Amino acid sequence: xxxxxxxxxxxxxxxxxxxxxxxxxxxxxxxxxxxxxxxxxxxxxxxxxxxxxxxxxxxxxxxxxxxxxxxxxxxxxxxxxxxxxxxxxxxxxxxxxxxxxxxxxxxxxxxxxxxxxxxxxxxxxxxxxxxxxxxxxxxxxxxxxxxxxxxxxxxxxxxxxxxxxxxxxxxxxxxxxxxxxxxxxxxxxxxxxxxxxxxxxxxxxxxxxxxxxxxxxxxxxxxxxxxxxxxxxxxxxxxxxxxxxxxxxxxxxxxxxxxxxxxxxxxx
Amino acid sequence: xxxxxxxxxxxxxxxxxxxxxxxxxxxxxxxxxxxxxxxxxxxxxxxxxxxxxxxxxxxxxxxxxxxxxxxxxxxxxxxxxxxxxxxxxxxxxxxxxxxxxxxxxxxxxxxxxxxxxxxxxxxxxxxxxxxxxxxxxxxxxxxxxxxxxxxxxxxxxxxxxxxxxxxxxxxxxxxxxxxxxxxxxxxxxxxxxxxxxxxxxxxxxxxxxxxxxxxxxxxxxxxxxxxxxxxxxxxxxxxxxxxxxxxxxxxxxxxxxxxxxxxxxxxxxxxxxxxxxxxxxxxxxxxxxxxxxxxxxxxxxxxxxxxxxxxxxxxxxxxxxxxxxxxxxxxxxxxxxxxxxxxxxxxxxxxxxxxxxxxxxxxxxxxxxxxxxxxxxxxxxxxxxxxxxxxx
Numbered sequence: 001x002x003x004x005x006x007x008x009x010x011x012x013x014x015x016x017x018x019x020x021x022x023x024x025x026x027x028x029x030x031x032x033x034x035x036x037x038x039x040x041x042x043x044x045x046x047x048x049x050x051x052x053x054x055x056x057x058x059x060x061x062x063x064x065x066x067x068x069x070x071x072x073x074x075x076x077x078x079x080x081x082x083x084x085x086x087x088x089x090x091x092x093x094x095x096x097x098x099x100x101x102x103x104x105x106x107x108x109x110x111x112x113x114x115x116x117x118x119x120x121x122x123x124x125x126x127x128x129x130x131x132x133x134x135x136x137x138x139x140x141x142x143x144x145x146x147x148x149x150x151x152x153x154x155x156x157x158x159x160x161x162x163x164x165x166x167x168x169x170x171x172x173x174x175x176x177x178x179x180x181x182x183x184x185x186x187x188x189x190x191x192x193x194x195x196x197x198x199x200x201x202x203x204x205x206x207x208x209x210x211x212x213x214x215x216x217x218x219x220x221x222x223x224x225x226x227x228x229x230x231x232x233x234x235x236x237x238x239x240x241x242x243x244x245x246x247x248x249x250x251x252x253x254x255x256x257x258x259x260x261x262x263x264x265x266x267x268x
Numbered sequence: 269x270x271x272x273x274x275x276x277x278x279x280x281x282x283x284x285x286x287x288x289x290x291x292x293x294x295x296x297x298x299x300x301x302x303x304x305x306x307x308x309x310x311x312x313x314x315x316x317x318x319x320x321x322x323x324x325x326x327x328x329x330x331x332x333x334x335x336x337x338x339x340x341x342x343x344x345x346x347x348x349x350x351x352x353x354x355x356x357x358x359x360x361x362x363x364x365x366x367x368x369x370x371x372x373x374x375x376x377x378x379x380x381x382x383x384x385x386x387x388x389x390x391x392x393x394x395x396x397x398x399x400x401x402x403x404x405x406x407x408x409x410x411x412x413x414x415x416x417x418x419x420x421x422x423x424x425x426x427x428x429x430x431x432x433x434x435x436x437x438x439x440x441x442x443x444x445x446x447x448x449x450x451x452x453x454x455x456x457x458x459x460x461x462x463x464x465x466x467x468x469x470x471x472x473x474x475x476x477x478x479x480x481x482x483x484x485x486x487x488x489x490x491x492x493x494x495x496x497x498x499x500x501x502x503x504x505x506x507x508x509x510x511x512x513x514x515x516x517x518x519x520x521x522x523x524x525x526x527x528x529x530x531x532x533x534x535x536x537x538x539x540x541x542x543x544x545x546x547x548x549x550x551x552x553x554x555x556x557x558x559x560x561x562x563x564x565x566x567x568x569x570x571x572x573x574x575x576x577x578x579x580x581x582x583x584x585x586x587x588x589x590x591x592x593x594x595x596x597x598x599x600x601x602x603x604x605x606x607x608x609x610x611x612x613x614x615x616x617x618x619x620x621x622x623x624x625x626x627x628x629x630x631x632x633x634x635x636x637x638x639x640x641x642x643x644x645x646x647x648x649x650x651x652x653x654x655x656x657x658x659x660x
Contacts, residue, residue, distance in 0.1 A: 055560040056435065056546060058442050059285045065429060077558045102283050103545040107559030129283045129545070154287035156449055161289070176287060180447045 003095040003123045004148050004171040008208045017267035018046040022235030024067040025050050026076035039256040041092045044264030052081050052100035059128040061183035063236040078108050082120045089121025097124040114141040124148035124171045139168050150174050162202045172208040183236030186214030188223040200228045221266040279578035282462040284548045287446045296464040320356045324348050326483040331609040339632035344641045353644030354504045355386035361472035363390035366453035373397045376455040377441040379434035380570035381413025383457030388420035399423040401441045403432040406569045431563045434573045458501025459577030462548030466577050473507025481511050491515040497641040498522045498620040500571035502580045504643035522620045524566035525593035533565035537576040538584050538591040551578040567596040568616035594620040613646030
């Protein structure tokens with residue numbers, strides 16, 4: 001078993017969804033980022049998604065793109081990310097998932113990246129611009145180093161393609177809730193609900209389903225049926241809180257703690 | 269005989285978010301259907317002849333040849349096309365494809381503005397809506413082109429992110445496409461992006477090389493010894509090279525050396541870059557050790573791009589083409605020289621190709637020949653030139 005699988009297993013028993021907050025590594029600076037992460041893990045996050053910045057993030061909206069730029073300006077690099085993950089791993093047992101873009105890991109070397117990520121305590125990866133067609137080398141090393149490869153599906157992904165994606169996806173399947181980049185407002189209507197049911201039917205309950213891109217409130221979470229949705233990913237909404245309260249770290253931590261606490265309650 | 273390959277081995281690919289995958293697959297299917305469709309090709313051909321002004325002439329630059337004193341220099345006059353650049357070869361093809369796919373909204377990125385204008389024109393005659401993304405910096409240095417696009421009926425989005433140039437305009441156009449998957453066609457302006465764009469745009473631009481082959485053979489009863497074209501994304505160069513790959517013509521692409529390769533202010537992707545993934549493709553890119561994309565510089569907005577078409581990466585690795593460097597000041601001088609000797613103002617992009625031809629022609633025998641693709645005309649650049657000269 002892996003940390004991610006264990007986590008889903010335990011949450012299922014309690015009839016809870018996994019709350020997966022996303023944070024940009026090194027944003028707005030290293031110390032601030034670590035303090036924010038502490039507030040997140042101490043207030044009920046079930047897993048943690050850490051974004052590593054890329055200069056040209058095609059899947060991200062304004063908020064995360066801006067955070068990426070600042071993180072790069074703060075000289076975030078792979079060495080820093082790995083030691084950051086190691087530090088977090090010393091503080092918590094919850095699964096850690098890295099989200100970054102294909103060029104970053106290609107440049108670092110697929111094998112070296114997967115090996116280093118694992119040995120420093122990461123459990124899973126999300127690479128939004130690495131579709132299954134281009135992922136064979138990556139998947140091979142991920143299996144070897146025992147890291148979960150989380151793949152995305154979109155509202156327009158055809159059924160047979162979802163099936164193919166499920167074959168190489170592990171950890172959970174990540175549904176992009178809307179057409180658009182991260183931070184686009186989600187619209188939880190019947191169309192989305194039907195889509196979720198369809199995907200759940202296709203996956204035959206063999207892999208948990210997570211939803212992200214626009215999930216931002218407790219209300220959003222309440223509207224997502226626990227029977228079908230196993231995890232919610234919250235990113236831009238958290239960065240917004242940081243943006244609003246920065247540079248008052250104390251304020252940021254209070255607001256983030258409250259927010260995570262509320263979101264977690266909604267997943268129960 | 270050199271080998272021609274449609275796949276570019278490790279280069280190219282589809283490194284795109286999942287939302288775009290169904291669109292790219294639909295595009296691929298539709299394009300390869302229409303690629304051999306006689307009706308589509310004859311419709312496109314009619315537009316190329318009657319609207320764009322094809323074929324473009326080959327011109328023997330007698331005065332320049334005399335001045336340099338070496339190989340005969342010929343110019344492929346893509347600058348004479350409607351819109352003033354080779355870009356229209358591609359936009360007519362893709363806009364027609366968009367029409368056949370029932371997409372009524374077309375988006376495009378532009379650097380120098382030439383692709384934006386060519387897109388606006390193609391969309392105007394085919395009655396499609398067009399929206400153009402342009403970096404704010406590029407918009408400021410190519411104001412006239414910005415105005416032209418508006419007059420031709422396009423909606424302009426100025427991009428404020430990143431370096432505010434072509435790279436960022438492409439990012440924003442891709443994001444627009446992710447948001448508007450149902451009615452929108454993304455009309456990429458160069459041989460870049462995810463498959464099938466590099467292949468498709470090359471096919472549409474190959475008319476340049478096909479004509480060169482016929483016209484030069486008609487003139488000299490042999491193929492040119494050397495063909496030279498500038499390379500940003502590399503569409504006019506691939507269009508020139510591809511049909512000549514099965515001849516003995518030596519193919520030379522010219523990259524922007526900017527302020528020199530000793531500085532960071534250049535866009536010499538093939539010469540100074542390394543393998544990586546950008547804008548949906550595996551190719552050579554200018555990046556730092558962490559894989560972050562570097563900012564580039566060139567006097568010409570059209571060459572100011574940190575990536576390059578994957579087929580060029582392939583041609584370079586297979587040694588089927590060579591890629592040389594020309595700096596800002598050399599391109600600037602070549603602009604002036606061609607203007608004065610032949611009365612032809614090349615685009616600053618094309619002036620890079622002219623500058624390299626000037627460098628090598630003097631070392632070559634008079635019996636040999638060089639063809640330079642003049643990808644566009646220089647009118648759009650005269651403000652930049654004037655700033656450097658202080659003429660008026």
